[in-house]
Amino acid sequence: MSLDLSNYELRWPTSLFVSEGERVLRSSNTSWEEQAVWLLTEALVGTTAAADFEDLPERPAPSDDPWASTTPGWGQRGGMDKREWLKELVSRAAELRHAAEPRPYWPQRQGRSLSHDGSTARDTRRDFTRIISDFADNGYLAEVFGEECVDDPTELPDASRVIERRLGIPDLWPLTPETWDEDTFFGLIEVFHDLVSRPRTRRFHSWNNCGWHHSEFHNGPARILYRGKVNELLREAGIEYKLAAEGEDLGRLVAVTDDARSALVHQALNDSAPDITTRVRHAIALFRGRDTTVESKRSAIVTLAGILEERRALLKDKLGKDEGALFEIANRYDLRHRKADQRGDYDEAFLDWIFWWYLGTVELTNRLIASRIAG
Structure with missing residues (x-):
């Protein structure tokens, strides 16, 4: 059965x-x-x-045991x-x-917030605090914050100092979401990604109702769960950032892209040859970071253009003389050489277009090289 x-x-x-x-x-x-x-x-x-x-x-149970249960x-x-x-x-x-979320209740169906102050931002920060509280209750912060035990008088680490050493802001534990500005909130999201660690073993200490003690920590499963919960929270709040699941910016907030571009990033990060992987990771991190600037986008494009330059012979073999058009934009516009006769009066959206074009071409050359090796 x-x-x-x-x-x-x-x-x-x-x-x-x-x-x-x-x-x-x-x-x-x-x-x-x-x-x-x-x-x-x-x-x-x-x-x-x-x-x-x-x-x-x-x-x-032994098969010859007449008392063995056979009823599931x-x-x-x-x-x-x-x-x-x-x-x-x-x-x-x-x-x-x-498991599915419960169907919306009456206030949600009427488009009304359940908060008393009507602030979506404050609601999101309180929801984040609840996520961290759940992780703490399940022992996911015990490796860095320690756990109290009635039999062990050892002084625990100061959780606020642990966070301050990473974020540079004092007195953030216990969490008080009503006091955070946006930078502090986003900073805490990234910090806790690096702090959580799943305890694979726990034991109950009954003496004086001490409670659960956790051990055998591993941060990999914890970070997967954490990213899932936080990214869902950000998505529902309409915040167009998410925690990166791979790359140089793993665990850092990056701009949300459509599924096709997300798939392209995944392929470029995982299919690139070892000699260019570091540069591809760096270019992606420069381009999609929450604090990205026009200059960092230019630098990302220049990095990808350098990779394509190294593969120019391959592109020329497959595209013929048309391969020159790929580099003309980088050379004639204010991207690589930054000469006086180059064009610089273009919208920032142009940088987005050229980045995704170049990244897609890097991924194309990855596949061409792989097929050449396989053949």
């Missing part, structure tokens, strides 16, 4: 749940079951999956042990439904 997935809803990205689940399954540590329960508690909605897992035996319970099947159950759940993760 196949595992019944109808009662489970996934709130993590499928790929992240699979990678963390496979890691737990590879573990031979005696605490692997605790890690599995913690993963199921975090990644799936409610406690149903974790409860089903804990109800299973550590090992399958919620989400399980007869004869399965914990490891087999988790293995099937992970292997079929693509079949799990994703």
Whole structure:
């Protein structure tokens, strides 16, 4: 009988749940079951999956045991042990439904804010504070901020100082969103991306109701979850920035682009040869940063033009004499050489056009080189 997935809803990205689940399954540590329960508690909605897992035996019942249960319970099947159950759940993760936000309630359907001051900006900052609070409650800040324990009088790091050393602004912890200006808010978004780290193990310290203690931290899964939650918050608030998921500017706020351009950035970052990858990363970071300027956009274009210049023979072979048109713009306009006879009276949108054209051409040459090697 196949595992019944109808009662489970996934709130993590499928790929992240699979990678963390496979890691737990590879573990031979005696605490692997605790890690599995913690993963199921975090990644799936409610406690149903974790409860089903804990109800299973550590090992399958012997086939000749007359008392062995053959009746599957919620989400399980007869004869399965914990490891087999988790293995099937992970292997079929693509079949799990994703948790959906509740349908809008009356004030939202009427286009009314639930805040008392009517400030969308303040609402967004308060929502961000709640996101950080949830991460803190689940131990995602314990690696950098420490955790209190009734049995350990060790003085914890000063969380405000930890943030101040990175951002240069004092007294930001505990978070007080009503006091932030825009730069502080965006700065905190980037700082916490670098601070969060997922605890893969936790234990409950019952003495004097001390609470959960977390360990075995890893920042990769935490940052994926963090980017997902924060980028959704920014998107819903109509803020046209997002946290970069790759590149030199990983974890920094960058301008939102359409899906096609996002795909182009991904391909250029991942398919470039090692000798140009650093320059491609740098050009993209210069162009899409929140604090980008006309000069940084020019520098990004010049960087890409340099790569194409190195590949001019390849372009000439494929395009013939038309390859010269690719470099004429960079040479005749105020981009590369900055000569007096060059044109400089153009709109900044021109820089956007030439950047994406050049980046697309770099990606084209990547594919031409790859096909030449393969052939």
